[in-house]
Amino acid sequence: MKNILIGLMVVLGVQTAFSNGPVTGDPTAKEIIKKADEKLNGKTSKGEMKMTIVRPGWQREMTMKSWSLGNDFALILVTGPARDKGTAFLKRGNEIWNWQPTIDRVVKLPPSMMAQSWMGSDFTNDDLVKQSSILEDYDHTLIGSETIxxxxxxxxxxxxxxxxxxxxxxxxxxxxxxxxMQMKTEFYDEDGYLVNTILGKDVKTLGGKLLPAKMEVIPADEPENRTLIENLWIEFDDPINESFFSVQNMKRVR
Structure with a gap:
């Protein structure tokens, strides 16, 4: 979820050759990922963003607010358009809920839904809620350097x-x-096929940090499709109580 806040990246140049491991003096792969993750997240964050879904012949926009506390708590509230307004997603630890006000229903998302599309976009539920941990659930290898x-x-x-x-x-x-900064990320399925590419764009200062203000996801099998998330504003490290991230508050937050 947090990666879309900052947050959850077409290559313009490639300069240096790949290597099998870090060059002497470089941080380890896990240290690099940890620093990138810490830069994205802060102790807390809150902000507002716009998501644009682009398809051949049409596009639609959504606006959202978001809040996070550490790595375990996050909430996204859809604020527009009117038909989706009030829809919310909550993460507490490894549990994730969706509030659908139009049918007055809270749904707990099972792990099997993590790879499904989020709100009709090219992002998956996992992109937004980040049930998995990029630090703890993966082994990391520095395989080279490139200019993006x-x-x-x-x-x-x-x-x-x-x-x-x-x-x-x-x-x-x-x-x-x-x-x-995370400038580009490629996601592959279990058979090694590229599924999505996320590009970081429009680097600027947000919440006192230099970060990509926009994230664009491009599906490999439908490159004419894309989803763009633009961070309108972000604030880091303002106090947010853990009790804010409750199913009850998800229904009433504005």
Missing amino acids: DGRPCYKIQLIPKPDAPVVWGKVISWIDKQEY
């Missing part, structure tokens, strides 16, 4: 650990070497 959109990046491969609750067979992430 003019920024030198570490290229890191993430392979899920046995029995980890993940939906991907492999993830490759490009992390900016200076600012530890």
